[in-house]
Amino acid sequence: MYKMELVSDIFHVVSDVFVTRKDEVKLVEKVVKEIRTQIDVREMAGSNIVRLAGISGALAVSMAAYGAHAFNSPENDDEVRLRNVFESGNKMHLFHSAALMAVPLTRHPKLIGSAMFTGMVIFSGTCYYQAITKDSRIRFFTPYGGMLLIVSWLLMIL
Known part of the structure; x- marks a missing residue:
């Protein structure tokens, strides 16, 4: 659960600082989704x-x-x-x-x-x-x- 909160925090920091357009928000959301998927796969491995x-x-x-x-x-x-x-x-x-x-x-x-x-x-x-x-x-x-x-x-x- 801690990892998911960390990913959400990273998403909000990145979106607040760097993102000003809707396209960029979608790109960041896509990257965060991929990070979450990778974390889930690693957790499944154990x-x-x-x-x-x-x-x-x-x-x-x-x-x-x-x-x-x-x-x-x-x-x-x-x-x-x-x-x-x-x-x-x-x-x-x-x-x-x-x-x-x-x-x-x-x-x-x-x-x-x-x-x-x-x-x-x-x-x-x-x-x-x-x-x-x-x-x-x-x-x-x-x-x-x-x-x-x-x-x-x-x-x-x-």
């Missing part, structure tokens, strides 16, 4: 959504490393299928962790970020769980996570 994306990305890479060692030599078709399930969850996890970094640039970052993160946790989490434990009881939640991911992308057009 947002909680971007931090969450960083943590999620680190976790996705860690899970990829785990999967590379845990599923490196499948012995039967069931283990091949579990490796494919794990890799599918991991790809979506890593991809959406990167996409999450752009969410603060949207018009509705809290809504989109919540939908994307929840979808990522449900989709990838159920894939990881099934692949690691060989228990498919919660696998029926996976499509709901996928739908949330699709919805989060569609919400970006609003």
